[in-house]
Amino acid sequence: MSLLQAQDVCVSLSGRPVLQTVSVAAHGGEFIAVIGPNGAGKSTLLTVLAGLLAPGRGTVHLDGRALSGYAPRELARQRAYLPQNPRCDWPLPVERVVALGLTPGLPAFGGFPPADQARIDTALQACDLYSRRQQSVTTLSGGELARTMLARALVGDPAILIVDEPIAGLDPRHALDAMRRLARLAHEEQRLVIAAVHDLTLALRYATRVWALSDGCLLADGPPATTLTAELLRELFDVAACVSGTGTSAYVDYA
Amino acid sequence: MRRSWRRPVLFAVAGLLLLVVMSLLVGRVALPANTLMTLWRSDADPLAVLIITELRLPRTVLALLVGAALGLSGAVLQGLTRNPLAEPGLLGVSSGAALGAVIAIHTGLALIWPLATPLLGLAGAFGAALLTLTLGRGEGVLVLILAGSAVSGVMFAGTALALNLAPNPYAAYEISMWLMGSLADRSWDHVWLVAPFLLAGLLVLAGTGRALDALSLGEQQATSLGINLRSLRLQVLLGTALAVGAATAVAGAIGFIGLLAPHWVRPWVGHEPRRVLWPATVAGAALLLAADIGTRLLPFAQELKLGVLTVLVGTPFFVSLLLRLRRSAP
Numbered sequence: 001m002s003l004l005q006a007q008d009v010c011v012s013l014s015g016r017p018v019l020q021t022v023s024v025a026a027h028g029g030e031f032i033a034v035i036g037p038n039g040a041g042k043s044t045l046l047t048v049l050a051g052l053l054a055p056g057r058g059t060v061h062l063d064g065r066a067l068s069g070y071a072p073r074e075l076a077r078q079r080a081y082l083p084q085n086p087r088c089d090w091p092l093p094v095e096r097v098v099a100l101g102l103t104p105g106l107p108a109f110g111g112f113p114p115a116d117q118a119r120i121d122t123a124l125q126a127c128d129l130y131s132r133r134q135q136s137v138t139t140l141s142g143g144e145l146a147r148t149m150l151a152r153a154l155v156g157d158p159a160i161l162i163v164d165e166p167i168a169g170l171d172p173r174h175a176l177d178a179m180r181r182l183a184r185l186a187h188e189e190q191r192l193v194i195a196a197v198h199d200l201t202l203a204l205r206y207a208t209r210v211w212a213l214s215d216g217c218l219l220a221d222g223p224p225a226t227t228l229t230a231e232l233l234r235e236l237f238d239v240a241a242c243v244s245g246t247g248t249s250a251y252v253d254y255a
Numbered sequence: 256m257r258r259s260w261r262r263p264v265l266f267a268v269a270g271l272l273l274l275v276v277m278s279l280l281v282g283r284v285a286l287p288a289n290t291l292m293t294l295w296r297s298d299a300d301p302l303a304v305l306i307i308t309e310l311r312l313p314r315t316v317l318a319l320l321v322g323a324a325l326g327l328s329g330a331v332l333q334g335l336t337r338n339p340l341a342e343p344g345l346l347g348v349s350s351g352a353a354l355g356a357v358i359a360i361h362t363g364l365a366l367i368w369p370l371a372t373p374l375l376g377l378a379g380a381f382g383a384a385l386l387t388l389t390l391g392r393g394e395g396v397l398v399l400i401l402a403g404s405a406v407s408g409v410m411f412a413g414t415a416l417a418l419n420l421a422p423n424p425y426a427a428y429e430i431s432m433w434l435m436g437s438l439a440d441r442s443w444d445h446v447w448l449v450a451p452f453l454l455a456g457l458l459v460l461a462g463t464g465r466a467l468d469a470l471s472l473g474e475q476q477a478t479s480l481g482i483n484l485r486s487l488r489l490q491v492l493l494g495t496a497l498a499v500g501a502a503t504a505v506a507g508a509i510g511f512i513g514l515l516a517p518h519w520v521r522p523w524v525g526h527e528p529r530r531v532l533w534p535a536t537v538a539g540a541a542l543l544l545a546a547d548i549g550t551r552l553l554p555f556a557q558e559l560k561l562g563v564l565t566v567l568v569g570t571p572f573f574v575s576l577l578l579r580l581r582r583s584a585p
Contacts, residue, residue, distance in 0.1 A: 052478055076481030083475050089337035090471045090526040103469045104481040152472075 001028035001190055002063055002078065002159045004049060009058035011044050011216075018044045020216045021058070026194065026209070028159060031186035033203035033224065034196040036213035037237055042196040043084060043164050045213065049194060050081040050162045062160075076104035079160035080153040084168070084196075087145065088137045094148050095133040098123055101155035123155035126181060128174065142169045150178060154185075160192045161185065167199060175199065179206040200252040204228050204243065212236055228252070263523050267537050271319075274544045278315040279307050282551045313443045318544040320446075320453050321438070321506045322516075324498035326539015327532060329513030331460045334467030334528030335396055335491050339576075343499045343513035346399070346492055347383045347406030352503035353434060354410045354417070355379020360429050361417045372433070373448055373504040380500020383410055384492055394484050395474065399492070436507035436562025438547050449501040456498025457536070463490055464529030471528060509562045511569025512539050512546075518576055 004026050011019040019041045026032055034042045047053040048060060051067040060067045067075065080101065088097050098120050099112070106112070124130045127147040132140070137148055146169050153161060166182070167175040179199075183206040185191040197203050203210060203224060210227045212220040214236055220227050225246065233241040233252070240255035280286045286303055293299045294307065328343040336345070343349060356376035358364075364371040383406050391402030414434070421427035466487045469477040478484060503509075519542070520534035543561075546568065550559040 047475075050479060052475060071481075072478070072483055073481035076479060079479075081476070081479035083473070086472065086476060088471055089473070090528070092471065092526055096525075096527055097472070100469055100472060100480065103465060106465060 002192055003027045003061075004160060004192060004194075005061045006045075006049060006055075007059050007061075009045075009048055009055040009060065011041075011048060011053065011055050013044070018216050019048070019055070022213075022216070022218045023058075024049075024211060024218065024221065026192055028190040028192045029186055030209055031183050031193045031207050032195070032209045032211055033207035034194060034211045034213065035198070035200065035203060035228075035236070036219075040213040040236075041216040042213055045211075046081070046162050046164050046194065046196060047083075050079060051075050052081065073104050077156070078158060079162060080156055080158040082149055082153045082163040082166060084164040086149040086152075091136040091138040093134050094129055094137055094140070095120060095124065097137050097148055098129075098133075098151045098155050101152040104156065119155055119157070123151040126154060127151040128177065143171055143174060146170055147174060147178070154181075158191070161194070163193075163195045165196050165198065167197060167202065175202065182206070183208075200228065200233070200241075201250070204250045204252055205248050225250070263534075267534075267541070271537065271541055271544075274541055274548065275315055275319075278318065278544055278548050279311045281548055282306070282311060309442070313446050314438050314441055314547070315544065316446050317438050317441050317449075317505060318547045319540040320450060321502040321509065322512055322540035322543025323457060323536045324453050324502040324539070325509065325513040325543065326516035327457055327460050327536040328495045328499045329515075329539065330517040330528070330531045330535035331463055331467065331491055331494065332513075333517050334463070334470065334531070335487070336400060337471060337473075339518065340514070342511075343495060344407060344508075344510075346403035346495050347387045347410060348380045348403075348492075348496050348499050349503040349508060350407045350410035350414070351383020351386075352376040352380035352500045353508050354413045355382070356433060356504055356507070357414050357417045357430050360433060361421060361426060363422075363426070365429075370444055370448055373445060373501075376504025377449070377452060377500055379410070380496050380504060383407075384496035384500070388489070388492055391488075394488075396470075396484070396488065399488050432560070433507050434562075435560035436509040436565070437550075437558075437560050438506055439550075439558055441505065445505050449505045452497045452501035456494045456496070456501065459490055459494035460498060461532060461536075463487060463494070464532050466490075467528035467532075507562055509543070510566045511573065512543050512565055515569055515572055516542060518572075 006022060006024050009019055009022045022045060036042050048055050054068060102116050124133050127150055129147055129151060137145060140148060150166055153163060167178050170178060179202045182193045182195060186193045186208065207224050210222065210224045211218060212232060220232055228243055230241050230243055233239060242253045245251055279291060280288060284306060290303050294304060325343050332341040332343060332345050333339055355378050356372045359371040359375040387402045387406045390405060391399040418427055418430050421430060466482045469480045469482045474484060516539035517531050517535040520531060520538050524530045524534050546565050547561055550561050550564050553559050
């Protein structure tokens with residue numbers, strides 16, 4: 001089971017502080033929803049945790065070893081990362097895009113191991129894309145493309161999955177599907193899932209923990225039921241919200 | 256899967272063989288087809304044997320090598336930039352090679368020793384690649400491309416300057432003829448000089464496939480998949496300097512083959528960058544050899560220059576490609 005720890009992380013982008021002494025820790029089995037207003041530093045925190053951006057100050061450790069000490073391929077085999085609005089520049093079939101998620105395990109030359117086809121099919125089915133596997137990604141709708149990319153991230157069966165707004169642009173059914181799948185990955189397979197989300201109701205229902213970011217600072221860190229309160233939401237988003245219900249029927253309503 | 260590629264491969268091999276045979280027989284002295292059969296016999300026409308082994312064979316080998324270098328580097332650069340309009344000259348290497356060769360002609364070195372032209376061309380290609388690398392420090396692909404176009408500009412200016420300051424009209428004529436690109440009068444010495452660099456470049460470029468595939472998801476996702484962008488950039492630059500540098504050093508500036516070859520094969524092999532690499536290499540070799548045969552067949556008083564023909568034929572294709580891109584873009 002993996003353990004990801006960030007200690008006093010500070011990041012400045014072109015002179016502007018984006019993250020200020022953020023310390024978080026998470027382990028396999030958790031599904032963490034990162035919430036906060038636009039520009040709060042959510043994406044930056046995710047890229048730092050994914051090892052794609054070295055923090056200006058502070059450290060990030062995976063299983064007690066600094067992320068900077070991992071070879072890129074070694075890290076890539078353990079964690080998958082999906083940026084916001086991922087896209088593909090060539091008109092590749094959906095299936096081939098999903099297959100790219102297996103890149104870290106492939107040799108530099110040669111064909112594709114046949115066993116991998118089964119993994120691709122599983123990921124395609126999980127994201128409800130099997131019937132579209134031969135379609136070119138450039139002809140997909142935004143939501144379908146988002147699901148293709150999620151399948152791309154899931155196909156390698158990573159121990160850590162870091163996704164930036166995976167349900168933006170998905171219809172209610174597929175958004176629910178995606179959140180349930182991420183939750184299942186955490187609960188049943190003990191993976192660590194960290195996702196930036198704006199749908200607070202789904203975060204409330206499916207996440208096991210919430211990190212609330214505001215202006216580059218960690219404002220709250222705890223289970224959604226006790227953390228996502230009307231006061232926190234007012235402080236974060238400057239909205240009057242009301243949090244009701246429990247478990248999978250909980251919801252966040254705005255006045 | 257297996258069936259679907261067997262036919263195109265057979266087709267490509269047959270086409271390439273046909274082109275090679277044609278290339279050996281066609282020229283100022285047209286040889287009958289049975290010359291190739293009697294080549295090894297003791298009663299073979301010694302002049303025909305000389306023409307084939309000392310003139311047409313090295314020329315054919317060079318056409319295949321140069322075409323392969325242009326086709327593969329075009330495919331790799333289109334993959335690296337994720338832009339279907341990228342071509343081998345993008346990193347400044349070919350204009351560097353041209354400048355080196357032009358300096359050899361300008362200073363008269365080429366007259367003393369014919370191999371000075373390709374040798375200085377190679378030196379120019381590596382000089383340009385080093386300059387591009389220094390200017391384009393960092394991690395991104397865009398900065399490398401910008402550096403490449405800056406270096407290209409400087410090298411072009413240098414070439415123009417050499418032409419401007421040509422010591423005599425004859426040198427200016429020689430320079431402008433060389434710049435048009437040609438494979439005429441190349442010997443085995445030329446082949447032995449550039450082949451090692453060119454083949455090494457092809458090998459270096461061929462190893463980029465997996466990384467280019469991942470890069471179709473953008474730089475950030477490619478990095479997250481374990482691709483080291485810094486070393487990919489270095490690999491592409493080194494491979495291009497070796498392959499395209501050597502190709503330009505020996506044949507001059509030959510446009511459009513590197514742009515055309517990848518597009519020509521995509522309808523068959525799809526858009527995955529890795530799958531385009533080898534087919535584009537073969538297509539580049541075939542296209543350039545066909546173009547070189549064309550220069551020998553066309554009935555002009557003076558042999559048409561190879562670079563002129565490729566651009567003449569390539570431009571309509573380029574325009575049709577742009578129109579198709581416009582239609583398919585939303």
